[in-house]
Amino acid sequence: MAGTIKGLATYQLEEIGCQIILGNTYHLALRPTSELIDELGGLHKFMNWPRALLTDSGGFQMSPVDGKPMLLTPEESIQIQNRIGADIIMALDDVVKTTITGPRIEEAMYRTLRWIDRCIAAHKRPHDQNLFGIVQGGLDPVLRDICVRGLVDRNLPGYAIGGLAGGEDKDSFWRVVAQCTATLPEDKPRYVMGVGYPLDIVVCSALGADMYDCVYPTRTARFGTALVPEGVLKLKHRAMAEDTRPIDPTCACMVCKNYTRAYIHSLVTKDAMGSQLLSFHNLYYMMQLSKNLHSSIVQGKFPEFVCNFLQKMFPKGDIPEWVCNAMEVAEIDISSCCAPFRYIQATKVQSNLNEDEIQAV
Amino acid sequence: MKFAVKAWSNGGARAGILHLGTSTIDTPSLLLSTRKGLPHFISPDLLSCLPSPESRLLHVSPLHFLEGLSMKTISKIGGLHQLLGLHDHCFVSVPRDSIQCLPEANSTNKIGASFETPCGRLLIKPVEYMEMISSTRPELWATLADEVPAWVSDKRNKTSVDRTIKWLDECISLSPASGAVFGAIVGGSSLEERRRCAQEVATRNVSGYWVGGLGLGESMDERPALLNAVIEALPEEKPRLICGLGLPEEILQGIAAGVDLFESTYIYHLTLGGFALTFPLDRTQINALNLAPSDVGSDPRKINLRATVFRKDTMPIVEGCTCYTCRNHTRAYINHLLNVHEMLAQILLEMFFPVDKGSYQCRPI
Numbered sequence: 001m002a003g004t005i006k007g008l009a010t011y012q013l014e015e016i017g018c019q020i021i022l023g024n025t026y027h028l029a030l031r032p033t034s035e036l037i038d039e040l041g042g043l044h045k046f047m048n049w050p051r052a053l054l055t056d057s058g059g060f061q062m063s064p065v066d067g068k069p070m071l072l073t074p075e076e077s078i079q080i081q082n083r084i085g086a087d088i089i090m091a092l093d094d095v096v097k098t099t100i101t102g103p104r105i106e107e108a109m110y111r112t113l114r115w116i117d118r119c120i121a122a123h124k125r126p127h128d129q130n131l132f133g134i135v136q137g138g139l140d141p142v143l144r145d146i147c148v149r150g151l152v153d154r155n156l157p158g159y160a161i162g163g164l165a166g167g168e169d170k171d172s173f174w175r176v177v178a179q180c181t182a183t184l185p186e187d188k189p190r191y192v193m194g195v196g197y198p199l200d201i202v203v204c205s206a207l208g209a210d211m212y213d214c215v216y217p218t219r220t221a222r223f224g225t226a227l228v229p230e231g232v233l234k235l236k237h238r239a240m241a242e243d244t245r246p247i248d249p250t251c252a253c254m255v256c257k258n259y260t261r262a263y264i265h266s267l268v269t270k271d272a273m274g275s276q277l278l279s280f281h282n283l284y285y286m287m288q289l290s291k292n293l294h295s296s297i298v299q300g301k302f303p304e305f306v307c308n309f310l311q312k313m314f315p316k317g318d319i320p321e322w323v324c325n326a327m328e329v330a331e332i333d334i335s336s337c338c339a340p341f342r343y344i345q346a347t348k349v350q351s352n353l354n355e356d357e358i359q360a361v
Numbered sequence: 362m363k364f365a366v367k368a369w370s371n372g373g374a375r376a377g378i379l380h381l382g383t384s385t386i387d388t389p390s391l392l393l394s395t396r397k398g399l400p401h402f403i404s405p406d407l408l409s410c411l412p413s414p415e416s417r418l419l420h421v422s423p424l425h426f427l428e429g430l431s432m433k434t435i436s437k438i439g440g441l442h443q444l445l446g447l448h449d450h451c452f453v454s455v456p457r458d459s460i461q462c463l464p465e466a467n468s469t470n471k472i473g474a475s476f477e478t479p480c481g482r483l484l485i486k487p488v489e490y491m492e493m494i495s496s497t498r499p500e501l502w503a504t505l506a507d508e509v510p511a512w513v514s515d516k517r518n519k520t521s522v523d524r525t526i527k528w529l530d531e532c533i534s535l536s537p538a539s540g541a542v543f544g545a546i547v548g549g550s551s552l553e554e555r556r557r558c559a560q561e562v563a564t565r566n567v568s569g570y571w572v573g574g575l576g577l578g579e580s581m582d583e584r585p586a587l588l589n590a591v592i593e594a595l596p597e598e599k600p601r602l603i604c605g606l607g608l609p610e611e612i613l614q615g616i617a618a619g620v621d622l623f624e625s626t627y628i629y630h631l632t633l634g635g636f637a638l639t640f641p642l643d644r645t646q647i648n649a650l651n652l653a654p655s656d657v658g659s660d661p662r663k664i665n666l667r668a669t670v671f672r673k674d675t676m677p678i679v680e681g682c683t684c685y686t687c688r689n690h691t692r693a694y695i696n697h698l699l700n701v702h703e704m705l706a707q708i709l710l711e712m713f714f715p716v717d718k719g720s721y722q723c724r725p726i
Contacts, residue, residue: 002701002703003694003697003698003701003703004698004703004705006703006704006705007404007703007704007705007708008404008705009404009407009685009689009705009708009709010689011407011410011685011689012404012406012407015406027701031697031700031701032672032693032696032697032700036672036673036693039673040673040675040691040693046691046693046694046697047694048689048690048694241429241430241431241434242431242434244434244437244438254405254406254446257446258405258445258446259445259446260438260444262430262434262438263397263430263438263444263445265429265430266397266426266428266429266430267397267429270428270429270479271396271397272401272402272704273396273397273399273400273401273402273404276404276704277404280404280406
């Protein structure tokens with residue numbers, strides 16, 4: 001965020017149960033500048049947010065706002081983040097799109113490792129700001145492995161899995177997450193950057209990830225879309241104009257307790273209040289999801305939670321193959337939610353049959 | 362609804378108490394403007410941060426709902442309180458909303474009143490308007506009026522008075538059991554027509570009066586006489602509501618004439634512009650005030666928080682103010698929000714205002 005979650009006051013964020021907010025280093029460095037934030041006592045004080053803050057490196061969004069490409073060195077990134085004062089700061093990494101192939105990926109991974117040392121050296125506040133390293137390496141398991149080992153050697157407070165959520169297919173996505181969580185230390189947080197959709201978060205949590213960030217809940221709210229257990233609800237639809245039910249009857253948020261789909265429909269895309277209310281609900285939904293993931297694990301009921309979640313989202317049992325595969329690796333039995341045919345599809349992956357052989361069978 | 366005058370000033374101004382719904386409100390009082398029933402910026406869960414009960418009166422134009430929500434659905438949901446989830450507030454329904462539902466006098470005819478709205482030009486007949494009132498169930502509503510700007514011909518002006526009275530009678534005859542009726546009074550800039558309309562409406566069985574047709578081209582100098590012409594013809598013990606006055610000085614004019622309730626778009630425009638009102642309400646402070654505009658471009662009555670002078674200003678908007686915004690945020694933060702075009706700026710500014718404006722006391726300038 002650029003000093004605020006769009007349209008919501010800190011009081012509301014506390015009510016929703018937000019514990020940590022991500023600050024957009026690039027935007028904040030442009031306006032009001034990290035020097036000003038520092039002068040006024042840091043970002044917590046500036047926006048009056050008493051809970052936790054995390055800043056990204058500022059490197060991911062290089063696209064110019066004022067026409068000039070912003071060249072950011074590791075030292076500059078850390079310096080800016082030191083001034084902003086977030087509790088968790090991210091190392092500057094060299095990110096490449098997962099859809100790219102070739103030597104660029106390897107180059108980016110090694111550069112990320114060289115830069116982590118520069119970030120550590122430049123970090124002036126290691127006692128109150130936690131520097132997380134970011135694992136790169138594209139979709140190549142060998143490169144990812146080298147990167148993980150390199151970062152773990154530096155004994156950082158936490159590790160992020162970067163370079164994903166950028167258009168790669170879901171099957172590749174979960175495999176990278178699975179590999180990283182299997183090799184990163186158990187006793188440090190694992191943060192999958194840019195994720196994401198509720199389904200992705202559930203899968204990554206099953207694989208052992210702990211933290212996520214995404215603009216999806218608020219961005220989709222501004223387009224009139226609400227997050228619900230079944231997936232999404234498009235409030236712009238004409239059918240909503242007469243629907244006097246709440247967005248989600250199982251949701252306890254202020255919006256679902258007080259408003260009908262019909263009223264929200266009359267607001268969305270026409271009045272800012274529509275975006276505000278939907279953002280509130282969507283964030284509440286995500287916070288609830290996190291809470292439920294946490295408590296179901298603590299109570300030893302995680303597999304039941306996952307099955308329940310998947311059943312609501314895929315009532316016909318048509319759970320995507322990549323989810324089935326990931327859950328298999330995560331050792332979560334979701335056979336009760338899969339329609340029989342789909343389960344067979346999933347197990348096909350385990351066998352070595354190719355397409356022709358399967359046809360013959 | 363119950364209303365009683367508590368105290369009189371030397372002139373026409375008076376302090377009163379209004380009992381409406383579950384609220385007891387001191388008058389003069391300012392209504393909060395809304396869009397489809399909710400404030401323009403402040404989200405409903407933050408409304409409780411505004412001073413109560415002063416901020417409990419909400420002005421609603423039922424015409425807003427014509428964009429996307431049928432009266433049948435509103436009725437099914439149970440009216441405004443259920444629709445908006447605001448059970449502690451009171452709704453005052455006036456068709457005109459000086460921001461987005463402006464009376465279009467050229468298109469108004471004997472069948473209905475025309476308004477320029479975001480869904481185009483709408484002609485509202487009395488029977489349609491009353492359907493809206495029955496469905497939305499506000500605590501208080503004004504009858505449908507033919508509001509004309511100050512420059513129309515005498516003939517057109519006279520017609521507007523005749524029509525408004527006719528529609529008043531129609532509305533009352535279709536009136537639902539609940540909800541207090543305020544009779545609409547128009548008359549443009551003609552003292553005679555204003556007086557005539559007021560005298561007619563005073564004979565009707567209404568709970569109070571809505572003075573319409575102002576803020577449509579007449580000057581501030583003309584207004585006191587027009588207001589007096591209306592007020593003189595009205596019974597003292599019934600409340601008067603007015604729309605279309607903007608600046609604090611205009612509101613004070615209205616108070617001096619004997620108006621009790623106001624709806625103003627001033628706050629909305631200030632909020633959008635990034636302004637915060639800072640004039641003192643204490644008499645001694647007012648006297649000490651130098652009201653000449655300063656070089657910075659803002660005057661002692663308000664500050665423009667977009668100005669670079671506030672970039673590092675860690676003071677609240679007004680020191681000592683106990684509103685949500687001043688308790689939690691600084692001028693520097695709001696300045697930043699305005700610069701990056703974040704809606705939170707307007708939310709915080711709108712929340713700041715009512716503490717100042719709602720606490721108007723009854724005192725002559």
